[in-house]
Amino acid sequence: MKKLIIFLALALCAVLTSCSQSVPPQSSEAPQESSGSVSTSPVEKPDDSASLSNEQTATLYIGTKARGFTEYPMTYKGELTPDALIQGIADLTGWNLTLAEPVISGKGGMSVCLSNEAALFTGPPEPQNEDFFMFGQDDLAETLLDSIQKTLQEGFTLEGGDPDALDVWYFMEENKPLELPGLGLSWPIDQPYQWTGADRGGFER
Numbered sequence: 001m002k003k004l005i006i007f008l009a010l011a012l013c014a015v016l017t018s019c020s021q022s023v024p025p026q027s028s029e030a031p032q033e034s035s036g037s038v039s040t041s042p043v044e045k046p047d048d049s050a051s052l053s054n055e056q057t058a059t060l061y062i063g064t065k066a067r068g069f070t071e072y073p074m075t076y077k078g079e080l081t082p083d084a085l086i087q088g089i090a091d092l093t094g095w096n097l098t099l100a101e102p103v104i105s106g107k108g109g110m111s112v113c114l115s116n117e118a119a120l121f122t123g124p125p126e127p128q129n130e131d132f133f134m135f136g137q138d139d140l141a142e143t144l145l146d147s148i149q150k151t152l153q154e155g156f157t158l159e160g161g162d163p164d165a166l167d168v169w170y171f172m173e174e175n176k177p178l179e180l181p182g183l184g185l186s187w188p189i190d191q192p193y194q195w196t197g198a199d200r201g202g203f204e205r
Contacts, residue, residue: 109167
């Protein structure tokens, strides 16, 4: 009986020794990734959607009150300003609409002073943009002035408001009234612009 107990005890020890050797030793150090491995963490990329989301759309109006206007979209970033809308018309049409000073905005409306180099005084560019071809200085002047007026009115009138209630004045450098001697037209500086309100021939040249 004693021999049997001793034999069983020896057999049990042998089994335990074999199991302990089959378990690989564990290292306390974390495994190192090879240089060619792919990280499971998300890779940060430039967020183009953020910049795109800052783009907004305004509308440019090209034409005349007498013949109607065609609408064109203009994208912009940041705050929309009268100067930006006028520059948008220039970029679209190819007309020189350089301002002598920034547009003056007040409670009653806006005042626009085009520089002496603007197309209103020097004529359309050569060659002209075929989509906005002007057949004469009178055609250009009416279209240019009406387009700026309409675009500013629509761009800065709150929803539900009357765009025509926003008055637009034009004047020349040195605070002179707007005059187009070649066409025999002038507009009083103290009255809002209307093409039909021009004084025809009533100014000194």
